[in-house]
Amino acid sequence: MATIKDIASYCNVAVSTVSRVLNNHPDVSASTRKKVLKAAHDLHYVRNTSARDLALQPTNSIGLVVRGSENPFFTSIIASIEASCEARDYSMVLHQIPVTADEVVEGARLVQSKRLKGLILLGGRYDYTREDVEAFGVPFVCCAYTNRFGKLDPADFSSVSIDDKVEAYRATKMLIDNGHTKIAILLDSAHDRSVSECRYRGYCDALADAGIPLDEGLVCETMDFEMRAAFERVTRLMAERPDVTAIFAEADIMAIAAIKAAHDAGLTIPDDISIISIDGIELSRFTTPTLTAFTQPQTLMGQKAVEILVEVLDNAAPCSHVRLETTLRPGGTVGHVRTET
Amino acid sequence: MATIKDIASYCNVAVSTVSRVLNNHPDVSASTRKKVLKAAHDLHYVRNTSARDLALQPTNSIGLVVRGSENPFFTSIIASIEASCEARDYSMVLHQIPVTADEVVEGARLVQSKRLKGLILLGGRYDYTREDVEAFGVPFVCCAYTNRFGKLDPADFSSVSIDDKVEAYRATKMLIDNGHTKIAILLDSAHDRSVSECRYRGYCDALADAGIPLDEGLVCETMDFEMRAAFERVTRLMAERPDVTAIFAEADIMAIAAIKAAHDAGLTIPDDISIISIDGIELSRFTTPTLTAFTQPQTLMGQKAVEILVEVLDNAAPCSHVRLETTLRPGGTVGHVRTET
Secondary structure (H helix, E strand, O other): OOOHHHHHHHHOOOHHHHHHHHOOOOOOOHHHHHHHHHHHHHOOOOOOOOHHHHHHOOOOEEEEEEEOOOOHHHHHHHHHHHHHHHHOOOEEEEEEEOOOOOHHHHHHHHHHHHOOOEEEEEOOOOOOOHHHHHOOOOOEEEEOOOOOOOOOOHHHOEEEEEOHHHHHHHHHHHHHHOOOOOEEEEEOOOOOOOHHHHHHHHHHHHHHHOOOOOOHHHEEEOOOOOHHHHHHHHHHHHHHOOOOOEEEEOOHHHHHHHHHHHHHOOOOOOOOOEEEEEEOOHHHHHOOOOOEEEEOOHHHHHHHHHHHHHHHHHHOOOOOEEEEOOEEEOOOOOOOOOOOO | OOOHHHHHHHHOOOHHHHHHHHOOOOOOOHHHHHHHHHHHHHOOOOOOOOHHHHHHOOOOEEEEEEEOOOOHHHHHHHHHHHHHHHHOOOEEEEEEEOOOOOHHHHHHHHHHHHOOOEEEEEOOOOOOOHHHHHOOOOOEEEEOOOOOOOOOOHHHOEEEEEOHHHHHHHHHHHHHHOOOOOEEEEEOOOOOOOHHHHHHHHHHHHHHHOOOOOOHHHEEEOOOOOHHHHHHHHHHHHHHOOOOOEEEEOOHHHHHHHHHHHHHOOOOOOOOOEEEEEEOOHHHHHOOOOOEEEEOOHHHHHHHHHHHHHHHHHHOOOOOEEEEOOEEEOOOOOOOOOOOO
8 A cells, every 4th residue: 555655756756745635635736736746646645644634524513414405495494504503512413405405314324425414404494204313323403303203312413493383383373363264375385394384384274264265276385496397386266366455475485486376367465365375584575565474583492403413412402492483573464454435 | 532432322222223223213202312322422423433434424515605695596597416436326515605705715625625526616807827727626517607717727637517698699690680879888897807898798799790880888888797686777777778679687686676676766667778688587477578588408508417427526527618608588678669650
């Protein structure tokens, strides 16, 4: 096996120069660096790692699996998680997967390939079994969701999220309090055993408590979290159900698509139709009118996820579950229902 | 120094069990895992890393420094870079910094602390000196921008971007071709020696070629890349300059804020005012009307950035510079200027 001396003589440079290159010191010219690295590669050099060197390796790594990376709701949570990892001397290894991918398989693979100490899942299923998550083999946190439909022992995992059902109840009730009774819900799927189903249940409970019968024709499933699908579903709703006066959208990006669909159908918001959602991302301040939304504390959510994971990793603290509350961001998309004239 | 046997006897488990825990194998109970890891920590165990183990370490890492992580334009580029790294057996280490931070200092620090092989900068200054970037000590790629105002030798770095000036010229010319002469530009700063200045120059050239004198009162600088600042600047423009009939926004998120400001000022788009931008993110499809935009090839941009960096790292290929073109995404925010009646 080649040594650092072999590389030095092969390149006709000093051993100290080779050392500087291999230790990523900046004071080496680009051409020398290139020559040394190529020689190290050609000679099959493998670093004889001492304990001191090993301490410099990024082994204190936490994985972050983001399911649905196009979702702007996640952007500031990711930034917050990264900053919080940094502050606690952990590296964050990011892995973004489509909403259609399986975060359990992907997370387990990431832990193995990157030798991670812990895992944060940003977005995922709500119905894990013990077998599902045993593959991780490291402590993990469900961020922005929790295991409401699953079979996990709360002592075996951590979570940080809002209470989806409670917040959906609040959003729906705000529409009811404004006189609405023909209230549609816009969501991925009412039976996904995930975020959508939780929020659907809150919507149903709010209607039931107000004595408003559930109207299946107002349950608008997109079977997809894309804005385009939401736009098309609301366009169809406008055509089929002229009696609808309000929409509760399960997420801001769906509400933004709903606003667009209502505008394009010639409706005025909120005079003809009210729209409310849960998330409260910065972008939805700039819809016309500004989207009325229950805002999730995105930065705090990221901070808490790292905090409780690092407590488990560094101090063998027990797993914990944090429920955060939303705050109402006032906007212009909710109005009193118009009385028929 | 403690050995794996010390840990086994301390915990009263088999050596093979300790090995499984330390190698992140899944078939160990959570309680045993916790006990072993705590013992390893308490006994100051340091792994005796063999070459085989080392090969499993995530040392083949590329850093990605994202300046302005709240910018949704970057979202799909980040996803594309991550997928491309993965496909080429590199890990991506993400570091997000605010637009006000210095990507050179942050990037150099990241290379050192994570022992990175290479660096991709997503967003940054256009005026690096040789001294600036020598601190990196590894090959790097400017992604979504290049060193137009700087002093770097093109052989010393790589870049993937559109030609900002050319694309800004096209956007401005499209407004001119629709009869507009009172065309505002909405941008961070006209003299930032960065993306804004490049796009400002394209705007100026298009006006000059059409014989339209530059009107300083229509140069709307926000001195900030926040949507709120853009909204406030356009609100002021509407009040001060009722003669303006079109706005070229340097980015989609600024255009979205401009649309909101125009709506709130009681104007109709595009009848009263036309708006065009460069970026073409998914969200701006859902403004009312859909934002007319020159779309950057975001996925391709991320792929190319990784491709040229890995060629340098793996095959000692020379640095390269890739210029990509935008495509016009048709929308409803550009109309012919109304003739005075």
